[in-house]
Amino acid sequence: MEVKVKNPWHRPVVIFLACVITAGIIIMVAISVVQYKPLHQKYKYGIVLDAGSSHTSVFIYEWPAEKENNTGMVRQKHTCNVQGKGISSYSDNPMGAGTSLKDCMEEAKQKIPAHRHHETPVYLGATAGMRLLKMENEEASEKVLDSVARSLKDLPFSYQGARIISGQEEGAFGWITVNYLSENLRKPTGTLGALDLGGASTQITFVPQQEIESHDNSIDFRLYGNDYHLYTHSFLCYGKDQALKLSMGKKIESTPKADETHPIELRDPCFHPGYNFTRTAQTVFNTPCMKKVKMANENFFHVGTGNWSQCRQSIRKIFNTSYCPYSRCSFNGVFQPSVSGNFGAFSAFFFVMDFLKLTNDSLDLTKQKLATYCSTPWKEIAETHPHINKKYLSEYCFSATYILTLLEDGYKFTSNNWNDISFIKKRKLTIVLDEADVVVQTTPKSLHQAEVIAVGAVADVSEYLHAIFQIPSIFGK
Numbered sequence: 001m002e003v004k005v006k007n008p009w010h011r012p013v014v015i016f017l018a019c020v021i022t023a024g025i026i027i028m029v030a031i032s033v034v035q036y037k038p039l040h041q042k043y044k045y046g047i048v049l050d051a052g053s054s055h056t057s058v059f060i061y062e063w064p065a066e067k068e069n070n071t072g073m074v075r076q077k078h079t080c081n082v083q084g085k086g087i088s089s090y091s092d093n094p095m096g097a098g099t100s101l102k103d104c105m106e107e108a109k110q111k112i113p114a115h116r117h118h119e120t121p122v123y124l125g126a127t128a129g130m131r132l133l134k135m136e137n138e139e140a141s142e143k144v145l146d147s148v149a150r151s152l153k154d155l156p157f158s159y160q161g162a163r164i165i166s167g168q169e170e171g172a173f174g175w176i177t178v179n180y181l182s183e184n185l186r187k188p189t190g191t192l193g194a195l196d197l198g199g200a201s202t203q204i205t206f207v208p209q210q211e212i213e214s215h216d217n218s219i220d221f222r223l224y225g226n227d228y229h230l231y232t233h234s235f236l237c238y239g240k241d242q243a244l245k246l247s248m249g250k251k252i253e254s255t256p257k258a259d260e261t262h263p264i265e266l267r268d269p270c271f272h273p274g275y276n277f278t279r280t281a282q283t284v285f286n287t288p289c290m291k292k293v294k295m296a297n298e299n300f301f302h303v304g305t306g307n308w309s310q311c312r313q314s315i316r317k318i319f320n321t322s323y324c325p326y327s328r329c330s331f332n333g334v335f336q337p338s339v340s341g342n343f344g345a346f347s348a349f350f351f352v353m354d355f356l357k358l359t360n361d362s363l364d365l366t367k368q369k370l371a372t373y374c375s376t377p378w379k380e381i382a383e384t385h386p387h388i389n390k391k392y393l394s395e396y397c398f399s400a401t402y403i404l405t406l407l408e409d410g411y412k413f414t415s416n417n418w419n420d421i422s423f424i425k426k427r428k429l430t431i432v433l434d435e436a437d438v439v440v441q442t443t444p445k446s447l448h449q450a451e452v453i454a455v456g457a458v459a460d461v462s463e464y465l466h467a468i469f470q471i472p473s474i475f476g477k
């Protein structure tokens, strides 16, 4: 007799299973469809504050959390300029330094999706203004750093640190940035030297053609698998604001007083004819870059005479070229190999030379044009540029003459290699930009796409940002 074995796969079960599987597929497809859109919005973020002597900028970086082909693109999503002066100006009111960051940090909270806040690293790097404050009043500089740290820790972001970076680090960052922007880091040959003119310090960094004779001026690191050995020096007090003080201070000290009752009249060839301003000596001597003088509370008349060659002579006096303990020096006894190769000059080098339209001429023509500009009456200058900040405007003759003197007499550029210098508009010192570059593996975008700051295989950018912010480690110290 034939026993009919009951088939476990009889129809109702098959239908049931088919339904379950179909439902499963539908649910999975639905989930991936729903996830598909957010996939493209899934970014991670990093925040860096560049606390310069003249002002603070907040940079927000963004990169995809999920990377196709292991390729991540870090871009500068947003920049916010903090209102008011740099954090070092808050020495008398340290709490104010932290408070000053509030508006920009509020903006950061808006720009970064709330669910990412807690994992977004925030770093603050302070430069020459804080170095000077530390020299002058270490306690005040600590209070200012404490204040900004407290203000950043109060935010929902992941606080990573607030510190004064060294001049060597600043020089190296500038060099990496310039070479990143000009796509040199992927090429085996030809890097650009970097010239950075800030308010309180200036940096020169390049690949030297000769041995570096002083340990302090040498910096080594690895990028894109290439080893770099750079010469770098940061001249504290030789940013354009401090250099103006040095130069005016020297002039005041050598200006005789007509009599005890009348203020000194400082006849200044670096300011336009017809320029006349009453200042207190305090505004010139309130810096650790100069010896304190007794006359700090006295007024003086600052009177422009608009004479380029005299201006240049007066600026030369702030460079000491009379001694050099090495085979060659720039100035103030600092070792410097002869400049070689092309250079990118940014920050105030660019702001000033770009404003004066002096970025494309020979050294000789630059001097001729500048001489004409300096001798132009202040009234005419002010009328021609009614919307330019009066302080900047009044100082362009000094600033450009200082730039030429620094480059020619200081760093020893000549009319033969003057055109090796390109004045370039660079985003402000961006530590993350430099740091992200360190891990970048594929071709960076062009200068025209400067907002795309790094392209490459980035395992976890935030981890790199953290590791590299502990700067000494990338430079093998």
Ligand SMILES: O=P(O)(O)OP(=O)(O)OP(=O)(O)OC[C@H]1O[C@@H](n2cnc3c(O)ncnc32)[C@H](O)[C@@H]1O
Pocket (backbone or CB within 6 Å): 051, 052, 053, 054, 055, 086, 127, 128, 129, 197, 198, 199, 200, 201, 202, 239, 240, 241, 347, 348, 351, 352, 355, 392
């Ligand atoms: O590097 P440190 O020395 O700390 O200073 P900083 O970071 O604050 O300095 P910047 O490069 O931002 O600016 C350099 C100087 O240029 C000035 N500056 C900025 N914009 C300018 C413009 O459009 N024209 C002229 N000067 C300008 C600014 O006030 C500084 O004195």
Ligand SMILES: [Ca+2]
Pocket (backbone or CB within 6 Å): 052, 053, 127, 198, 199, 347, 429
């Ligand atoms: Ca700077």
